[in-house]
Amino acid sequence: MKSRLAKNEALATEPKVAEYLQIMDExxxxxxxxxxxxISFTRISSPNYTVVILSNVLESTLSGIDIPGGITVVDNYGQGSMEVRVDPLQLLKVFTNLIVNAYEATLEGGELTVVVTSKESSVEEAIKDTGPGMSPEGLEVIFEPLYTTKIQGTGLGLAVCQQVITKHNDRLEVHSKVGVAATFTVTLSLFSESQ
Incomplete structure (x- = not known):
């Protein structure tokens, strides 16, 4: 919108008008x-299942996020062939949301850690920040729609993540204490030929 209005030379030369156009654009x-x-929250479709290698989804997620300098990313998910049967686009959205939330909670000089642990029939992806942690009250409502602690947040990101993972018949959990880093863990079933 700003670009269309700014084409009018009279508007572009007025500092106050330019300032208001910037505010409107934001x-x-x-x-x-x-x-x-x-729209995402109300239209979460059934998963379009595909068998994928989990590390590929995580690599794709991390490469698509511009993590600010001053935050170290520690990834420990290896190049193994852990296969999961998921909707890769939905899973990408979940991981993107969790990683963005983690770096937004992490202060400069902190770490964002992504660790994958293989279990007998499942795999856990833990995304950990080094932020201020969450209160017990916040933990109780963290996945509820419209709950947010961010000034610019909508409170729908984690609710969408929870819905997506639930539709996959898998689990999303959070562990944290005030003053201690938060860890979000996604547990997915490993693919087997019987699925």
Whole structure:
């Protein structure tokens, strides 16, 4: 919108008008994000299952996120061939949301850790920040729609993540204490030929 209005030379030369156009542009971007989040929350489709190698999904997720300098990313998921039967686009969205939340909670100089642990018939992906942690009250409502602690947040990201993982018949959990890092763990069933 700003670019269309700024084409008018009279508007572009007025500092106050330019300032207001910038504010309007930012608010429109925020509104678009809220609308997108609401649509995602209300239209989570059934998973379109495909067998994928988990490390590929995680690598794709991390490579698509611009993590600010000053935050160290520690990944320990190896190049193994742990196969999971998931909707890769939905899983990418879940991992993106969890990783973005983790780096937003991490102070400069902190670490964001992604660890994959193989169990007998499942695999756990733990995403850990070095942020301030969460209160017991916050932990109780963290996955509820519209709950947020962020000024610019919609409170739908983690609710969408929980819905997606539930539709996969898998688990998303969080562990944290005030003053201690938060860890979000996604537990997925390993693929077997009998599925």
């Amino acid at each position: 608010r429109i971007t925020q509104c678009n994000k809220i609308i997108g989040d609401l």
